[in-house]
Amino acid sequence: MSTPFATTPATPYYAVIFSSLRSAASAGYEQTAARMLELAAGQDGFLGAESCRGADGFGITVSYWRSEAAIAAWKQQAEHRIARETGRRDWYRHYEIRVAKVERAYGGPPT
Incomplete structure (x- = not known):
């Protein structure tokens, strides 16, 4: 069964939180987003x-x-750099990036 939740290892690990507000421009956005995940x-x-x-x-x-080294390497990946530039220029009205160390993680069905 497919789930929208990421499967993560035991802590600690890191999270990069990218919050964004899209602009009206959309040409190439969906394809680029899928490629970045790939x-x-x-x-x-x-x-x-x-x-x-x-x-x-x-x-x-x-x-x-x-x-953090893995995050830094991803930031330098060539296609990702181009996607970031395009996003800043075309796809986002505003964005915020936050990097956090995950010290605890747990989940389960709602109570």
């Missing part, structure tokens, strides 16, 4: 991702990484 999945240290976007254009993507 590339990230092949990047050493990538653990998974979770993403959602509302009808108002506000979205959050959280990617999980084994280390």
